[in-house]
Amino acid sequence: MKASIGDYIITGVNGEQYPCKPDIFRKTYEPVETDEPELTSNTHFSFGVALQVLKKGGQCAREGWNGKGQYIELATNISYVNAENKTINADHDCIGNMAIAFVGTSGVQLGWLASQSDMLANDWYMKENK
Incomplete structure (x- = not known):
């Protein structure tokens, strides 16, 4: 060629x-x-769209959250050390090795679960990545 x-x-x-x-x-x-809206940090969208943004490596937050600088992102390659000091790779048959991480003012919470208001809100926005 x-x-x-x-x-x-x-x-x-x-x-x-x-x-x-x-x-x-x-x-x-x-x-x-495409059905995908053009997203910027000024665009507001649903939790479903927020999940799509996370899967593409983005970070999202809600206008309705009280804390400044809080956001969620997709964490991958998750492992932990058990009581026998063995490193365990956290693979799951359905979702692989990933979880939603909530990054807040006190640190990172792995395996964050959305509340009803988070799932039904349309005030999600894409955070400017790092």
Whole structure:
């Protein structure tokens, strides 16, 4: 395959790849509409959308929370040391090795559970990542 700078690289249904000039690409393909809203730190959304943001590596908070700087994020690669001083990898058949972490003023709480008001609220927003 020989491509030039600025070409699109298209992957076919069988995994084959080929270059395509931008003008040909625009004449051949149409934009796809998605159900995902464009999210910024000024956009408010539901808890369901907040979960999607977390799964993509983002951090979310609620306008309705009292503490400043509190947010949730997805924690992965979770392990702990048991009473026998063995490191246990916290894998789960259904969700793998992850949990929602609540980062608050007193520290981090792993395995945070949303309240009814958290789940029904539409005042979630995306926190500016680090």
